[in-house]
Amino acid sequence: MNARTIGGPPLLRTGGTCCCRGRSIPYTVQYRPRRKHLAVVVHPDLRVEVLVPERTRGAAIDRLLVEHEGWIAKTLARLEASPTRTFSRVYLEEETFLLLGERYRLSVSRGPPSVTATDGRLLVEIREPVDRSAVRSAVIAWYREQAAAVILPLVDRYAAVTGGGAQKVRFKLLRKQWGSCSSKKNLNFNIRLVMAPLPQIEYIVVHELCHLGCMDHSPRFWKRVAAVLPGYPDARQHLREQGWEYQL
Structure with missing residues (x-):
């Protein structure tokens, strides 16, 4: 348990570990001035957070974790057992x-x-x-703007390397695809892609640009991708593993 004292009562415990059914679980604490109640949140990426009003004492946090011990363990087990983690956005404070x-x-x-x-x-x-x-x-709307600001310069940069120029570049909120290339040489990019680290975005940009000269996924296509991004398999794998969290 982490706490610090500055000439008075304990302030701002940043986190610690709690025991849930014999398992040591790390957690973090977030203090919010406008929050009225304490809450425990288990995120799809298995992070455990305690959300509390400002200046909440450590004893209250301990009680909350004990009361929710079973729920925390059960929720973590469910998420860990899920082959594909999914969640729905609620667009509420602290999300x-x-x-x-x-x-x-x-x-x-x-x-x-x-x-x-x-x-x-x-x-x-x-x-x-x-x-x-x-x-x-x-x-x-903001993510659409960010996607254009991040991806368009990458399209220009890598088009010079791949030798393929797109007719149009569009940004859409797509459910599954990260990007696509049409026979008319138009490129579409999922605005959710801008949530990813830059190497994953670069991989999708290069992938779609390479389709301008090769519309299939033949060995020739992947050779073109590797010539531009030799480390693309790592970026592709990370996108497969982490993409479930890029949701709007």
């Missing part, structure tokens, strides 16, 4: 979003419409903060 592999926590407030990622927070200002559909629309 975790990714940008280029970095995590940002959602914070919604009233104000002129804007979305900003800074200091580990995804700050969303809208006129009706309680309207989750409006929050979702704002976040998706």
Whole structure:
């Protein structure tokens, strides 16, 4: 258990470990000024978090973890046993979003419409903060902008190497595909891709550009990909393993 004292009562336990049915589970603690109740969250990537109001004492955190011991163990077991981890977005405070592999926590407030990622927070200002559909629309529009800002320069950069130029490049919210190439030489990219670390994004960009000269997945196609990105198998594997979390 981690706590520190600065001339007074214990402040800001950053995390620790708890025992859940004989298993030692690491957890982190997030303090939020506007939060009224304590809560335990088990994320699909198996991280355990305790969300608490500001200046919550360590004893209260300990009690919460003991009370939820069975639920934590059961939830972790279910996630670990799942061959494909999935989850649904709720667009509520403290939900975790990714940008280029970095995590940002959602914070919604009233104000002129804007979305900003800074200091580990995804700050969303809208006129009706309680309207989750409006929050979702704002976040998706922002991801579309980020996808264009990140991917278009990569398309230009790697097109010079692959020798293939696209007619059009579009950004869409797709359910399954990360990218596609049409017979008309139009490229489509899933805006969720911008959640991934840069090597995974580069792999998809090169993959689709190489399709401009080879529309199948023959050995010739993969040779073209390897000539541009020799380490592409690692990026492809990581995308397969981590892509379940890139959800909107």
